[in-house]
Amino acid sequence: MRQLSIGTTVHVRVPASSANLGPGFDTLGLALGLYDDLTAEVIAEGLELTIEGEGADILPRSEKHLVIKAIRLALAEAGVAAPGLKVHCVNRIPQSRGLGSSASAAVAGVALGNALAGNVLTQEQVVHLSATFEGHPDNSSASVLGGFVVSWTENNDGATEFKAVSVPPFPGLRATAIVPETYASTSEVRRVLPASVPHIDARFNVARCALLTHAIQHDPALLVEATRDRLHQGYRAKALPVTTQWVEKMRDRGLAAFVSGAGPTALALHVEDFPQDLREEALAAGLRVMDLDIVDGVQVTVEK
Helix, strand or coil: CEECCCCCEEEEEEEEEEEECCCEEEEEEEEEEEEEEEEEEEECCEEEEEEEECCCCCCCCCCCCHHHHHHHHHHHHHCEECCEEEEEEEECCCCCCCCCHHHHHHHHHHHHHHHHCCCCCCHHHHHHHHHCCCCCCHHHHHHHHECEEEEEEEEECCEEEEEEEEECCCCCCEEEEEECCCCCCHHHHHCCCCCCCCHHHHHHHHHHHHHHHHHHHHCHHHHHHHCCCCCCHHHHHHHCHHHHHHHHHHHHCCCEEEECCCCCCEEEEECCCCCHHHHHHHHHCCCEEEEEEECECCEEEECC
């Protein structure tokens, strides 16, 4: 296996993401203009990992860190090895808030490993490897590809392959995130979902997903209807009371609002400015308000 040269240094900038977008459970995603910046350098031996920003007080400084796991996976896939690694993370994406912090870490690690190896992996491989850490590619593929993403899985000789495509959103379409300070565990929030749903609800969501792929590209006036959902948000409402309150509050004002991922962030898509009175009400309630563009995917720079 080829050994990487000591001193090789790369940098990646990874956007946050929102998944589901209402009806597109585990399928649809958006890349959002809030970034983690990470640098990796090949050193003689060992692991040096430093973290600043979001999650710096709780994330591990060891091989257990998701970024390090993803770097190792990408290096192995590329057929190279590093004698040692020095990694620095500047985290700006809130942890466990429904803005894809785990997915961005996976994408960052895969992108760093691929860049260290000389960018030998294809974009399709980066999409697949990044998604392996969460089991579905909606958040991670948005961070890889950027824009509005449709993702799916395929079975190839018994092995699951993660796939995704990106399409550009309507010019001027923006997002506003209402972010509570509470955390949400994707696995715990999933436990409230039923094992099966009525056929009429499944049909409802299929129609809204189809409409959303049109509305988000061509006709934002349809986004309020296109972001309606019957598969997951209603079941999660009791577990996410503040989120549900703000989704309803924003939708009552004509905004295309929904639970971002597994929550607790509530996200609204809009072309016009976000209402100032809602902004002030959220801030007064101790919530973060983030104005976010829909952006391109991960950016990679080889420093030396």
